[in-house]
Amino acid sequence: MSKTAFRLNVNGQDYEVLVEPRKLLSDVIRDDIGLTGTHVGCEHGVCGACTVLIEGKPQRSCLVFAIQARGQSIRTIEDVADENGDYSTLQQMLHEEHGLQCGFCTPGIVLTMEAFLKSNPDPSEEEIREALSGNLCRCTGYQNIVKAVQKTILRGHEEDKEIASL
Amino acid sequence: MKPSPFTYHDPHSLDEALALLNQYGEEARIIAGGQSLVAMMNLRLAQPDHLIDINNIPVLNGIECQDRLLQIGALTSHQDILQSELVRQSCPILTNAAAHIGHYAIRQRGTIGGSLSHADPAAEWPMIAILLDGEMEIAQLSGEKRTLGARDFIQSIYTTDLAPEEILTKISFPCLEENEGWAFKPFARRRGDYFIVAVAACLTLDQSGRIKRLRLCLGGMEATAIRLDEIEQGSIAHLPDENWIREVAKAACNEGNPVDDHNADVEYRRELVEILVTDALQDAFKGTQRG
Ligand SMILES: Cc1cc2nc3c(=O)[nH]c(=O)nc-3n(C[C@H](O)[C@H](O)[C@H](O)COP(=O)(O)OP(=O)(O)OC[C@H]3O[C@@H](n4cnc5c(N)ncnc54)[C@H](O)[C@@H]3O)c2cc1C
Ligand code: FES
Ligand code: FES
Numbered sequence: 186m187s188k189t190a191f192r193l194n195v196n197g198q199d200y201e202v203l204v205e206p207r208k209l210l211s212d213v214i215r216d217d218i219g220l221t222g223t224h225v226g227c228e229h230g231v232c233g234a235c236t237v238l239i240e241g242k243p244q245r246s247c248l249v250f251a252i253q254a255r256g257q258s259i260r261t262i263e264d265v266a267d268e269n270g271d272y273s274t275l276q277q278m279l280h281e282e283h284g285l286q287c288g289f290c291t292p293g294i295v296l297t298m299e300a301f302l303k304s305n306p307d308p309s310e311e312e313i314r315e316a317l318s319g320n321l322c323r324c325t326g327y328q329n330i331v332k333a334v335q336k337t338i339l340r341g342h343e344e345d346k347e348i349a350s351l
Numbered sequence: 352m353k354p355s356p357f358t359y360h361d362p363h364s365l366d367e368a369l370a371l372l373n374q375y376g377e378e379a380r381i382i383a384g385g386q387s388l389v390a391m392m393n394l395r396l397a398q399p400d401h402l403i404d405i406n407n408i409p410v411l412n413g414i415e416c417q418d419r420l421l422q423i424g425a426l427t428s429h430q431d432i433l434q435s436e437l438v439r440q441s442c443p444i445l446t447n448a449a450a451h452i453g454h455y456a457i458r459q460r461g462t463i464g465g466s467l468s469h470a471d472p473a474a475e476w477p478m479i480a481i482l483l484d485g486e487m488e489i490a491q492l493s494g495e496k497r498t499l500g501a502r503d504f505i506q507s508i509y510t511t512d513l514a515p516e517e518i519l520t521k522i523s524f525p526c527l528e529e530n531e532g533w534a535f536k537p538f539a540r541r542r543g544d545y546f547i548v549a550v551a552a553c554l555t556l557d558q559s560g561r562i563k564r565l566r567l568c569l570g571g572m573e574a575t576a577i578r579l580d581e582i583e584q585g586s587i588a589h590l591p592d593e594n595w596i597r598e599v600a601k602a603a604c605n606e607g608n609p610v611d612d613h614n615a616d617v618e619y620r621r622e623l624v625e626i627l628v629t630d631a632l633q634d635a636f637k638g639t640q641r642g
Contacts, residue, residue: 189359206359206402209393228352229390236456242430243456248389252359253382253404297456318542319454 191255195220196264206252211235213251214261222262222292226321233320236293237261243300262292265299275299275337284333286324294320298334307338354392360403365518368405369492372516375401381518382406383426383465386457411464411520416441419526425464425519429453432463441526442483444533444551448475451535454543464519467504470511470575473545477505478576479535480522482551482568488521489513496520507574531555532638534631537570538623540614547571547614550603550627554591554635562589567599567631569624572607579606591636600628 190203195218202217214223214237226232228247235247238260265273272280275298285291294317301308301316308316313334317327360379362368372379380399382388383406391397405411411426414435421442423432432438433449452458452466452475466476467487479485480501487504489497491514504512513519527533532554537546549570557563565586570576582602589595604625609617 205356207354207356207392209353209389212353228393230386230457233454233456242459244460245386245456247393248385248460250359250385250389250402253385253406301455315542316455319456 189252191252193218193251193254193259194257195259196261197258202251204251206250208251209247210237210249210251210254210259211246214246214259220261220263224289224292226289231321232290233293233297234290236296236320238296238300241300241303243297260296262295265295273299274340275302275333278333278336278340279330282329282333282336284325284330285322290320290322290324294322294330298337302334302337302341306341310335352393352395354389355395355398357399357402360401361407362403362405363407365408365410365490365520366494368403368408368518369490369516371401371403372518373492375403377515379403379515381468383468384428384461385465386453386461387465387469387471405518414438416526421445421524421526423463423522423524425467425521426462427464429458429461429463429466430455433458442524444483444527444535444553445479445524447535448479448551451475451537451546457543463522467501467522468511468513468519470505470507470509471545472508472574472576473547473549473571475535475537475546475549477501478549478551478568478570480524481505481576481578482553482566483524486523487519488523490518490520492516502578505575527553528555530639530641532635532640534634534638536627536631536634538627548620548623548627549576550624550631551576552628552631552635554632554639556591556639560590562586562591562595567603567628569603569607572609572620572624577607579603582606591632591639596629596632596636599632600625603628 188203188205193200200218211225215221224234226234230245230248236243237246240257313331360371379401382402382404411424413424415422416437429449429452439446463476466474470477485501487499535551537549539546551568553566555563565583567579568576604621609620611617
């Protein structure tokens with residue numbers, strides 16, 4: 186089957202790829218672009234490990250063909266820490282609260298929750314668990330992930346206060 | 352597994368998409384959110400030779416309300432419906448139903464038109480469309496449009512009245528009346544799963560507090576969601592008291608022709624219906640007392 190050449194914008198950088206239209210975004214990100222932080226678990230939308238941000242929204246990269254994402258901005262886990270490698274608050278809290286063990290689910294969880302917290306900065310525990318329900322974790326039992334998200338929110342409030350008191 | 356090869360088409364207008372569908376007929380499949388189709392393609396349960404992406408046809412997207420009719424473009428995502436203030440005000444049962452669909456990331460991409468065209472018997476939109484007698488607007492190559500009520504559109508498991516050359520373009524729902532009580536009660540074992548059984552109800556009362564109209568719908572009991580027409584008719588002019596709720600719940604649980612499957616056996620489904628109908632009618636009644 187013939188390949189098609191197109192450009193993908195991942196983490197602010199343009200990549201020229203040459204792939205068949207049937208190639209999933211998850212596979213192009215991993216195999217062609219070489220960013221292997223996006224994990225692939227189930228390939229039918231259930232586990233959430235492959236979640237990336239497309240135009241700022243968390244989406245399953247295993248349920249999108251790469252060719253469909255032409256012209257859209259894609260963000261993967263590699264872009265969450267800053268250029269010095271310093272973790273985002275959420276990543277730091279996951280680290281401190283033992284919100285991961287094997288780490289397979291973590292990239293999907295980080296991107297889902299980064300987007301979720303942006304659109305819903307002060308969620309209840311119930312809302313956090315609802316948003317987290319689309320990401321399966323076989324190690325942690327979720328408690329510490331929820332704690333990490335809650336601590337991220339608290340940290341945000343503290344920073345807001347510091348800014349306000351300046 | 353990986354999907355089998357296909358040719359990708361990216362039409363930018365409805366006419367272009369219809370022409371492609373007409374050209375390739377049964378060999379073509381529309382892709383909207385892809386949240387059911389791509390999963391099926393990855394499992395090779397679907398192997399279209401031509402994939403026609405309708406995501407770049409803006410006219411298919413959007414929500415408006417005219418003459419107490421809420422109109423939702425087929426390509427509108429579950430999340431956009433969930434977040435729409437217009438929907439919350441005119442037809443809040445849709446907001447509630449949207450919140451039960453899958454997960455956060457699935458709702459961002461999945462569309463109402465895709466869900467209705469897919470016609471999963473345990474999906475939210477087909478059931479709500481049957482509850483509210485939603486109208487499907489369908490576009491054909493000839494430039495003609497036809498409209499069809501939800502009960503005629505959804506025919507069986509994964510089966511609708513859509514011909515391979517047609518595109519579902521818009522879904523209209525009559526707005527709920529002021530002081531109309533409503534409830535949507537799905538039962539699933541895990542958050543975000545398709546429901547095993549669900550009950551949806553809308554209730555309005557007349558001046559004297561008797562039932563003016565009841566709409567009652569069961570999901571998970573047959574190949575499509577079913578409306579309980581006889582119970583609806585029989586409830587008119589009744590007092591909406593605990594007795595009536597008990598009678599309706601008892602009668603409703605004998606309706607339908609459910610299957611035994613790995614999720615639940617027949618007896619369990621019937622028991623669920625009784626409990627969920629009771630819950631739904633109590634909530635719907637409370638809703639009528641708000642104003
Ligand atoms: C993990 C997971 C959990 C889910 N949980 C739920 C749930 O709890 N409840 C629920 O209801 N759904 C659930 N879904 C399914 C989801 O809601 C899908 O979005 C929906 O079923 C299909 O919509 P889509 O836009 O993604 O359609 P697609 O997958 O793109 O298409 C589905 C079918 O409809 C056809 N089609 C699409 N649009 C049109 C159109 N406008 N005209 C004609 N034909 C069209 C396609 O050709 C295809 O055959 C879940 C999905 C996943 C992956
Ligand atoms: S790999 Fe995409 S959701 Fe599991
Ligand atoms: S940390 Fe191992 S799956 Fe979540």
